[in-house]
Amino acid sequence: MNEIEFLSWVRGPGFQIATVIFVAGIIIRLGETLLLGRKANLAEAKGSAMRSGMRTIASRMLPPDKETFKRSTFTITAGYIFHIGLFITIFLFAPHVLLIKDVFGVGWPSLPSQIVDAFTVVSIIALLAILIHRITDKVLRYLSGPEDYIVWFVTIAPLLTGYLTFHRLGGSPVMMLALHILSVELLMVLFPFTKLMHTFTLFLARWYNGAISGYRGVES
Amino acid sequence: MTKDLSPKDKTLGEALRSQGISRRSFLKFCAATASMMALPPAMIPTIAHALEKAKRPSVIWLSFQECTGCTESLTRAHAATVESLIFDSISLDYHHTLQAASGHAAEAAREAAMQEHKGKYLLVVDGSIPLGNPGYSTIAGISNVDMLIDTAKHAAAIISVGSCAAFGGIPNAKPNPTGAVAVSDIIKDKKIINVPGCPPIPVVITGVLTHFLTFGTIPELDHLGRPKVFYGQSIHDRCYRRPFYDKGLFAETFDDEGARLGWCLFKLGCKGPSTYNACATTKWNGGVSFPIEAGHPCIGCSEPNFWDGGGFYKALSMPTENISKTAVYTAAGAVAGAAAVGIMNRYTRGKADDTHEKATIDDLEK
Amino acid sequence: MTESVKSPFNIQIGDELTWNVQPILHEIRHALRTLLETGNGSIIDLRSIPLAPGEEDTILDALGCGEVHAKLNALGPSEIYETRFSGVWMVTHYNAENDVISRFIEITRFPNILESQREDMTTSLDALEALLDTTPGSDKTETHAETNT
Numbered sequence: 230m231n232e233i234e235f236l237s238w239v240r241g242p243g244f245q246i247a248t249v250i251f252v253a254g255i256i257i258r259l260g261e262t263l264l265l266g267r268k269a270n271l272a273e274a275k276g277s278a279m280r281s282g283m284r285t286i287a288s289r290m291l292p293p294d295k296e297t298f299k300r301s302t303f304t305i306t307a308g309y310i311f312h313i314g315l316f317i318t319i320f321l322f323a324p325h326v327l328l329i330k331d332v333f334g335v336g337w338p339s340l341p342s343q344i345v346d347a348f349t350v351v352s353i354i355a356l357l358a359i360l361i362h363r364i365t366d367k368v369l370r371y372l373s374g375p376e377d378y379i380v381w382f383v384t385i386a387p388l389l390t391g392y393l394t395f396h397r398l399g400g401s402p403v404m405m406l407a408l409h410i411l412s413v414e415l416l417m418v419l420f421p422f423t424k425l426m427h428t429f430t431l432f433l434a435r436w437y438n439g440a441i442s443g444y445r446g447v448e449s
Numbered sequence: 450m451t452k453d454l455s456p457k458d459k460t461l462g463e464a465l466r467s468q469g470i471s472r473r474s475f476l477k478f479c480a481a482t483a484s485m486m487a488l489p490p491a492m493i494p495t496i497a498h499a500l501e502k503a504k505r506p507s508v509i510w511l512s513f514q515e516c517t518g519c520t521e522s523l524t525r526a527h528a529a530t531v532e533s534l535i536f537d538s539i540s541l542d543y544h545h546t547l548q549a550a551s552g553h554a555a556e557a558a559r560e561a562a563m564q565e566h567k568g569k570y571l572l573v574v575d576g577s578i579p580l581g582n583p584g585y586s587t588i589a590g591i592s593n594v595d596m597l598i599d600t601a602k603h604a605a606a607i608i609s610v611g612s613c614a615a616f617g618g619i620p621n622a623k624p625n626p627t628g629a630v631a632v633s634d635i636i637k638d639k640k641i642i643n644v645p646g647c648p649p650i651p652v653v654i655t656g657v658l659t660h661f662l663t664f665g666t667i668p669e670l671d672h673l674g675r676p677k678v679f680y681g682q683s684i685h686d687r688c689y690r691r692p693f694y695d696k697g698l699f700a701e702t703f704d705d706e707g708a709r710l711g712w713c714l715f716k717l718g719c720k721g722p723s724t725y726n727a728c729a730t731t732k733w734n735g736g737v738s739f740p741i742e743a744g745h746p747c748i749g750c751s752e753p754n755f756w757d758g759g760g761f762y763k764a765l766s767m768p769t770e771n772i773s774k775t776a777v778y779t780a781a782g783a784v785a786g787a788a789a790v791g792i793m794n795r796y797t798r799g800k801a802d803d804t805h806e807k808a809t810i811d812d813l814e815k
Numbered sequence: 816m817t818e819s820v821k822s823p824f825n826i827q828i829g830d831e832l833t834w835n836v837q838p839i840l841h842e843i844r845h846a847l848r849t850l851l852e853t854g855n856g857s858i859i860d861l862r863s864i865p866l867a868p869g870e871e872d873t874i875l876d877a878l879g880c881g882e883v884h885a886k887l888n889a890l891g892p893s894e895i896y897e898t899r900f901s902g903v904w905m906v907t908h909y910n911a912e913n914d915v916i917s918r919f920i921e922i923t924r925f926p927n928i929l930e931s932q933r934e935d936m937t938t939s940l941d942a943l944e945a946l947l948d949t950t951p952g953s954d955k956t957e958t959h960a961e962t963n964t
Binding site: 232241254255260263323324327328331339340342343403 | 672673683685686694695697699715716722723752753754757758759763764766767768769770772773776779782783786787788790791792794795798
């Protein structure tokens, strides 16, 4: 298989396989969680669970209180930087918008490449810092298992290969583009079965946190 | 095809001088050649020296499953005076599209050239070779594959001109009814120079011939057997519209403001980033323009499988299959799957609840 | 720039598209300095550099036209002229159909292609001698010339 055939494969059958695993995995995992249901709460409701749940989903997106921020300044700052960077890189880079438009039929304007490029670099640096932090921090290292490192790798791989592809570095651009797409497919395949699922489950968790408090009439 | 063999024994320098071509004209020819072969101008004296001493090689040109576009392209190069000198400096002993003779007479010429220049002639091939049934394409009753193997045996070098000969090209595209393959799929024991393109740029064809003529060697090739001097850089890297790509300025349709202002054609399916060829610098029609300059995205014709690359107007970042359909079908299946799993989980939980026995004070006091 | 934006087609004359115009002019400046200091000339092949429509004209305009202008007729025409910068020459080769086949900027005291070539002079000498030998009464002319001096 030469590199053009490799590129054709990752753009075609490879992407199809990854999509099937990704979509099926997410739906089954979310469905499983939702269908499990909860026991009816027999206590009298003292407030709206729904309103509180929704508010918590939104409020937890914002930076936490000063105390929490002080306690884990690095995790929060690096986390924000890399998540925002990742969002911009994935959803506002012109070639990615084209892909989204092709699959979902809706597109939106993209950011100039240099801006996306800057966010990519910042995200890569943040991810590297996060890894160093994970390794150097004794507690964090103790808590980390192989999955954490695998998840870190499949997240940084598309960023790195994408950066190299855009700047046409690190080998033939065709090969780099193919590797970039392959790395995204790897991410998609592992997504439903790893902590990467937090992209979706965080909404359930936050809603539930808020909902319990709301039901009890407590501010969450 | 001259019966008098003496011109073939002359060096190129002698041949040109006997035609009354001045040294100054020859130097101009060498300068144009250097430019054409993408060599630095400092190489002009070396080229002059080498060409002066070069002997006219015998060339056998085999056309298989092809559309004659490659020959058309080449004869356009032939129209210009300087390039025509290159053709005066080779001895084209067999080319069944261009020669007057046909059938057995033509084959006799091929046999004669092969005998006379055994081990020294250049073999140029355009078109793919059908393996599905040898009868799909024959010349004078000889199947393409037999003729190729026979002629390649004693060739000094093989040049596959055009994407069909180099990679199988359009005949090889799905569903490939004739079982078409590239020259390199059949000939394994010889160095093959691939000059792909649909058609290749005329001066690239002559440039490769001239390189062989000048240095007597095969130019440096890339991993797909293409000469690096011409196929060393992608269209995208040498494209004058590249700054627009970097700035994120794209034509969205063929008739929008961006298209009129000459912005990047990536979104319209340009294969420039994955295509290696000299179009952006050498250009076409005597250096006038090239497809992107004319406002059309590059279709990647010098790359393998360009016909099956997912569509000319589909951007490189888009999947080639219908992913929406895949996603919808998968989602439908997965919803059913999730429901099944969910019911099973509930059942498991219910059973656990049923078998669960509550501990009482009595149990603890036992 | 403002004018070119209004241009109905994708040719943006005068617009900087590849950013190669300034670097080429700087390369010429360095080459000219080298020529002055060491006597070594250099040649830039304009066809080896990606240029947008109109950019080649920008370079030609910047270099302008100097005092010397020569035309060759060798396998089609060639045009050679010194730009307004002494030592910077523009050499353009055309084929018989007047298409540009190559264009070089030569930084030299005198482009090599304009010099009479040794091989051509040898041929010319032969031709001249042949001409004098075959001209009837050539000896007489020679004697006449001698008596005159």
